[in-house]
Amino acid sequence: MYENIIGYPETTAHLRGLLRRAEFPQALLLAGEPHSGKCTIALETARALTCGAKTAEWGCGCAACEQHRRLEHSHVLHLGSSSYLEEIQGAIAALRREVSTGTRYLFGRSIRKLLNRFHPVMWEGDEKRISAAMPTIEKLQEQLPEIFPDLSAADGSKVKDDDILRKAEALLKSAEALIEKMPNELLNADAIRRMNYWVHVAASKGPKVIILEHVETFNDSQRNLLLKTLEEPPANVYFILTTSRHSAILPTILSRVRVIRLEARPVQQQLKVLERVFRLPAQQITGEHPLRWYFRRCMCENLDALMRAAERWAKHLIGYEGGFEGIPEEDLPVITETTGAAQRNAGVMLLRLIVEALQDIFRKIQLDGAGQAVDIKYLVRFRRVVSEIDQATRSIADFNMNAVQVLESLWFHDGKQ
Numbered sequence: 001m002y003e004n005i006i007g008y009p010e011t012t013a014h015l016r017g018l019l020r021r022a023e024f025p026q027a028l029l030l031a032g033e034p035h036s037g038k039c040t041i042a043l044e045t046a047r048a049l050t051c052g053a054k055t056a057e058w059g060c061g062c063a064a065c066e067q068h069r070r071l072e073h074s075h076v077l078h079l080g081s082s083s084y085l086e087e088i089q090g091a092i093a094a095l096r097r098e099v100s101t102g103t104r105y106l107f108g109r110s111i112r113k114l115l116n117r118f119h120p121v122m123w124e125g126d127e128k129r130i131s132a133a134m135p136t137i138e139k140l141q142e143q144l145p146e147i148f149p150d151l152s153a154a155d156g157s158k159v160k161d162d163d164i165l166r167k168a169e170a171l172l173k174s175a176e177a178l179i180e181k182m183p184n185e186l187l188n189a190d191a192i193r194r195m196n197y198w199v200h201v202a203a204s205k206g207p208k209v210i211i212l213e214h215v216e217t218f219n220d221s222q223r224n225l226l227l228k229t230l231e232e233p234p235a236n237v238y239f240i241l242t243t244s245r246h247s248a249i250l251p252t253i254l255s256r257v258r259v260i261r262l263e264a265r266p267v268q269q270q271l272k273v274l275e276r277v278f279r280l281p282a283q284q285i286t287g288e289h290p291l292r293w294y295f296r297r298c299m300c301e302n303l304d305a306l307m308r309a310a311e312r313w314a315k316h317l318i319g320y321e322g323g324f325e326g327i328p329e330e331d332l333p334v335i336t337e338t339t340g341a342a343q344r345n346a347g348v349m350l351l352r353l354i355v356e357a358l359q360d361i362f363r364k365i366q367l368d369g370a371g372q373a374v375d376i377k378y379l380v381r382f383r384r385v386v387s388e389i390d391q392a393t394r395s396i397a398d399f400n401m402n403a404v405q406v407l408e409s410l411w412f413h414d415g416k417q
Contacts, residue, residue, distance in 0.1 A: 001048050003058040005041060007269040011260060015041075019048050024244075025258040027230050028238040029215075031246040031362065032262030035270075035291040038242040039082075039213060041262075043068070046076050048210040049238055056296060069105060071112040072147055074205055077114040077195060079187050081398065082243075085345055088175055089298040095168055097293060099161040101149045101198045103279060108147045111171055114178065115140055121198050122191045133181040147171060154322035161369075180341045187212075192225040199237045207236040213376040215241045216248035217398070230256040265291070299361065300349055302390075310319045310353030312341050316411070317354070318381040320361055329410075335403055347403025350391050358382060 001011035002018070009364050018024045028045070044056075050073060052062035067073040091110040094266050118137050123130055130137070146159075175321040199208055208227040218226065230239065230253065241257060243249055262413040265273070274280045278294065287293040297301050309331045314320070333347045365378065395401040 001056040002041075002044055004044060005037060007265050007272050008037070008041070008262060010264050011041075011262065013044060015260070019045075024049065024238065026233045026237065027257040029241045029243065029246075029249070029254070029257040030262060031249075031259060032263055034083075034244050034301055036262045036265060037273075038244075038262060042240040042242060043071070043078075043209045045209060045240055046073070046238075049207050049209055049333060050075055063297045064101060069109075071109050076209045076211065077121065077193065077198070078113060078213075079119075079191075080211075080215065080368070081121065081186070081217055082113065083295075084110075084114045085176065085341060086295050086299055088172065090278060090295050090375065092168055093170055093282070093298045096165065098279040100279075101415050102277070104147055104149045104170050105172075106277065107168055108144060111140060111144055111175055114175055115144070117182075117186050122187075122194055124194060129183045133178055133183070136174055136178045136181060139179060140171065143167065143171050143174065176341055177403065182400075187218075187222065189221045189225060192222055194224065196229045200234050206237060209238045209240065211240045211242070213242045213416060214244065214336075215253070216243045216245045217394070223253065224352060226254070227252055228369075231295045258288070272274070277284060299345055303349075306346070306350050307353055307357075310350055310357045312362075312413070313350070313354045314357035314361055317385045318361070318378055319360065320378065321375075330406060332407060343403045344396050346401065348393055350407070351396075352391050355389055357383065378415060 001016050006013050015024075032038050047065060047068040048056035050068070052063050052064040053060050056065070064073060068076075071078070084146040087108045088107075091103070095101075095102065095107045115137065118130060118133070127134075141204060148347065150375055186240065195210065199210065210227075215226075233239065239257070243252075246261070267288065268292060271282050271285060274294055275282060275283060276289055280294065300306060312331055320331070332350075335343055338346060362378070362382065388410060392406050395406050396403050
């Protein structure tokens with residue numbers, strides 16, 4: 001149980017104890033920064049709660065655990081927003097480096113996480129919203145089983161590595177097409193009502209588990225509907241919530257969940273994740289945040305150009321070392337050269353890099369000022385800009401708006417607000 005979690009020995013020991021003593025809370029919130037392993041812990045907890053052998057050992061051969069390895073257990077709903085393509089790109093990069101049982105499961109599970117957002121339970125009566133995506137969903141469902149390893153196959157019947165890679169590349173294209181066709185706001189109020197109905201319908205056998213990622217992005221309607229179920233969850237139903245911003249979670253939700261905070265993994269543990277899970281040798285990794293570096297490199301070949309642009313944007317947006325000018329075309333590298341999902345992903349990445357560049361500017365201002373308070377004008381602009389970047393990110397990532405137009409509207413400031 002939890003043998004696949006790298007790091008967090010105290011956290012996993014605590015969760016293991018709760019499970020073994022049958023004291024596991026019905027609502028749990030895992031809070032940690034991006035790439036901290038929240039989703040992996042949530043999925044492993046769901047496996048432990050539904051294991052047919054009740055032990056949830058890593059090599060458990062029960063039918064439930066085998067279903068969990070492929071993320072297709074019928075008593076688990078996996079919902080909420082996520083960086084689907086980022087994870088898929090990171091997984092297929094590992095598969096390209098080494099075709100093995102581990103990397104095949106890694107890539108297959110990354111595709112399954114995307115498909116699980118289209119669980120029939122969540123779309124009953126609202127099939128029109130995903131009608132455009134249905135052919136692609138069906139294609140992925142048909143292709144995916146071939147990527148998972150058949151552990152019972154004899155050596156002579158194993159699929160060749162080249163065939164696995166060819167099938168993986170086809171899955172990647174289908175996944176990109178599905179992401180392009182995804183409707184806005186997958187988990188809307190109606191979907192949460194259907195989720196609430198599902199949890200109240202008596203399970204045939206065993207517990208039900210609902211994993212909700214990034215609950216900090218829920219709007220008022222979504223939060224209110226979720227609260228109704230969290231107040232009095234049905235027996236044998238467990239909610240596992242995740243967030244990258246604990247401070248953004250409303251007190252009304254926090255009061256109804258057990259909070260587990262995941263501290264940032266030390267660099268050495270991040271390197272171990274990259275070596276063991278993603279098959280990337282340590283000598284190929286640079287930077288203070290290896291996991292973040294890895295996923296960004298997988299998503300963007302021209303990351304260095306984006307980072308340089310982000311620094312220029314950060315200075316412009318708060319009026320640091322210059323005025324507020326129009327947007328030069330070179331400040332949208334990669335983005336203007338792509339379309340669709342690739343453009344939106346590059347746009348979201350640029351916005352993330354701008355926030356980091358803003359933080360670097362403030363550290364520099366504090367150092368140059370020998371510890372003196374930051375000029376209030378920069379502080380006001382910083383708060384305004386971060387709020388606008390958050391909205392711009394949602395516009396691109398959640399509402400599929402044109403990244404170039406969103407970024408251009410963000411750029412044009414007169415500096416007076």
